[in-house]
Amino acid sequence: MSFANPKETWDARYRNADGYLFGSAPNAWLVESAGYLPAGSKVFCVADGEGRNSTYLAGLGHDVHAADISPVAIDKLVGLAAERGVRVQARVATIEEWDWPDASLDAVVAIFIQFAAPAARERLFTDIARSLRPGGTLIIEGYGIRQLRYKTGGPGKAENLYDQALLATSFEGWDVLAARDVDTDVSEGAGHHGRSHLVSAVLRKPA
Numbered sequence: 001m002s003f004a005n006p007k008e009t010w011d012a013r014y015r016n017a018d019g020y021l022f023g024s025a026p027n028a029w030l031v032e033s034a035g036y037l038p039a040g041s042k043v044f045c046v047a048d049g050e051g052r053n054s055t056y057l058a059g060l061g062h063d064v065h066a067a068d069i070s071p072v073a074i075d076k077l078v079g080l081a082a083e084r085g086v087r088v089q090a091r092v093a094t095i096e097e098w099d100w101p102d103a104s105l106d107a108v109v110a111i112f113i114q115f116a117a118p119a120a121r122e123r124l125f126t127d128i129a130r131s132l133r134p135g136g137t138l139i140i141e142g143y144g145i146r147q148l149r150y151k152t153g154g155p156g157k158a159e160n161l162y163d164q165a166l167l168a169t170s171f172e173g174w175d176v177l178a179a180r181d182v183d184t185d186v187s188e189g190a191g192h193h194g195r196s197h198l199v200s201a202v203l204r205k206p207a
């Protein structure tokens, strides 16, 4: 994966995909964790791609906002939302361009957003933390270090990967509502397919 021109790289990947690159079904960790979100939550889906996760949450009745660097992905997201008869407030924006609100979101969903290398990730995690209201929820999943061996998705760069210690340090003092570190078979379109090392958590910002 080339990170030199992320917009062009992701546009091409989404344009050339046979259907949805990561499938149209929501991410399994998100489905498992969605019960932590109070009804009618205001949720931001970071780098939501083709919308499998944001449209799922909108279908549950949440007030969902989403952004992604790729206009091709956002077009597909809008199409998926229309097909599912749900509303997602989506726009093309990088994580740096998105207008992070102050302490007002009920939840942030960060599923496979490991394009961010350590310095960018630190800023991103700070923005996520600031944007959540006290008691707000972060649902996060990414690849762990053994993914470098599996090569079934992800950035292929050790420094971009997660472990639970990184999440604990980045969100120090937050309640861990759920966490797992597993090697499991993933089937999320052609983009994420096969044995994978997943690091996942549901974290609650102190009230």
Ligand SMILES: C[S@@+](CC[C@H](N)C(=O)[O-])C[C@H]1O[C@@H](n2cnc3c(N)ncnc32)[C@H](O)[C@@H]1O
Pocket: 006, 010, 022, 027, 046, 047, 048, 049, 050, 051, 052, 053, 067, 068, 069, 070, 073, 093, 094, 095, 096, 111, 112, 113, 114, 115
């Ligand atoms: C592995 S995909 C995951 C997409 C989605 N979260 C999902 O689980 O289906 C990573 C996404 O990050 C987006 N992306 C890459 N760099 C970005 C940036 N700087 N700001 C916002 N989105 C970015 C890509 O376009 C892509 O949709």
